[in-house]
Amino acid sequence: MMKKVLVTGGAGFIGSHVVDMLLKIKMNVVILDNLSTGTLKNLDSSLDEVSFCEGCITHMEAVQNVFQLHPDIDHVIHLAAQSKVGPSLENPGADAGVNITGTINLLECSRKANVRTFIYASSAAVYGETSVLPIKEQHEVNPLSPYGVSKLAAEEYVKTYGRLYDMEVKCLRFANVYGPRQSAATESGVITIFIEDLINGKRPVIFGDGLQTRDFIFVKDVSRAVCQWIDEKSDSFVYNVSSGEETSIEELLKVICESTGQDYSPRFEKERPGDIKRSYLDNVSLCRESSWTVDVPLNKGLEETIDYYRKK
Numbered sequence: 001m002m003k004k005v006l007v008t009g010g011a012g013f014i015g016s017h018v019v020d021m022l023l024k025i026k027m028n029v030v031i032l033d034n035l036s037t038g039t040l041k042n043l044d045s046s047l048d049e050v051s052f053c054e055g056c057i058t059h060m061e062a063v064q065n066v067f068q069l070h071p072d073i074d075h076v077i078h079l080a081a082q083s084k085v086g087p088s089l090e091n092p093g094a095d096a097g098v099n100i101t102g103t104i105n106l107l108e109c110s111r112k113a114n115v116r117t118f119i120y121a122s123s124a125a126v127y128g129e130t131s132v133l134p135i136k137e138q139h140e141v142n143p144l145s146p147y148g149v150s151k152l153a154a155e156e157y158v159k160t161y162g163r164l165y166d167m168e169v170k171c172l173r174f175a176n177v178y179g180p181r182q183s184a185a186t187e188s189g190v191i192t193i194f195i196e197d198l199i200n201g202k203r204p205v206i207f208g209d210g211l212q213t214r215d216f217i218f219v220k221d222v223s224r225a226v227c228q229w230i231d232e233k234s235d236s237f238v239y240n241v242s243s244g245e246e247t248s249i250e251e252l253l254k255v256i257c258e259s260t261g262q263d264y265s266p267r268f269e270k271e272r273p274g275d276i277k278r279s280y281l282d283n284v285s286l287c288r289e290s291s292w293t294v295d296v297p298l299n300k301g302l303e304e305t306i307d308y309y310r311k312k
């Protein structure tokens with residue numbers, strides 16, 4: 001029988017790619033999303049094949065309704081979140097409501113429904129600024145924003161439910177995910193912002209000297225890393241999902257300019273407060289303890305992303 005997987009945040013950027021992958025590997029997919037930042041357009045190619053439930057994870061009743069409608073959910077992939085640093089600084093209570101209470105609501109319903117695997121999407125934001133690079137999972141956590149704190153708190157709940165109940169739990173800390181369908185409004189949407197600017201004939205803006213580094217990982221590689229843990233066991237609870245490579249913003253823009261055939265001539269503006277200087281995550285543990293490896297190098301992923309925005 002086909003396994004049934006609940007994907008929260010399935011109408012979002014990463015969630016919609018996870019849904020595509022689940023359908024490809026013949027899973028039965030249920031989505032719970034309140035369409036706050038996600039959109040049904042992201043599900044254009046898959047909406048006919050999934051069961052879409054519109055609802056907010058902060059409302060226990062909405063989550064319960066999904067499990068009543070689908071009492072046979074085998075696995076949960078939890079991606080729904082307040083996923084930006086800015087709003088978490090403006091309204092930390094609302095951020096905590098979605099990211100912490102929302103996660104608890106899902107965990108509660110999942111254990112009551114005897115869900116076998118619960119996969120949680122966490123973030124590199126839990127580490128904050130570190131002096132040791134690349135950052136390994138064992139590195140001390142030191143979030144610099146309420147968003148980082150709420151993602152970390154939710155990790156602890158997920159881990160504790162794994163200890164308390166017979167549920168395999170996994171926590172995946174994503175680096176900077178990029179690819180088609182990413183909204184330019186997200187902080188990690190720098191690639192989308194650069195591409196849209198270049199396509200629209202605008203001069204891209206670099207904040208700071210452009211030497212700040214990030215770890216960019218293509219969304220389809222992330223989706224594979226997520227989906228592979230369905231019904232799988234491993235020794236560790238936390239895995240970084242990253243390219244394991246450090247790319248400066250300057251280098252990144254140069255590659256995008258090359259691919260779009262435009263000159264590299266950004267406008268430099270003052271560094272934004274709180275911007276981390278260097279960040280990249282060690283992915284050795286995930287590569288060693290599963291069959292996952294990075295499939296899509298940055299230049300290939302950028303080509304696919306540029307192609308998507310050109311067609312759009």
Ligand SMILES: NC(=O)c1ccc[n+]([C@@H]2O[C@H](COP(=O)([O-])OP(=O)(O)OC[C@H]3O[C@@H](n4cnc5c(N)ncnc54)[C@H](O)[C@@H]3O)[C@@H](O)[C@H]2O)c1
Pocket residue numbers: 008009010011012013014015032033034035036037038039055056057058078079080081082083098102121122123124151173174175176177178186188
């Ligand atoms: N994009 C990245 O680079 C990145 C990096 C690290 C971690 N993450 C994590 O990955 C996950 C997905 O992020 P994304 O980039 O796809 O963001 P996104 O905003 O595109 O997706 C989030 C989805 O959750 C839905 N949602 C938000 N609040 C909800 C609520 N209260 N109830 C139900 N649905 C709700 C939104 O409508 C959206 O479809 C998040 O948990 C985020 O913290 C993302």
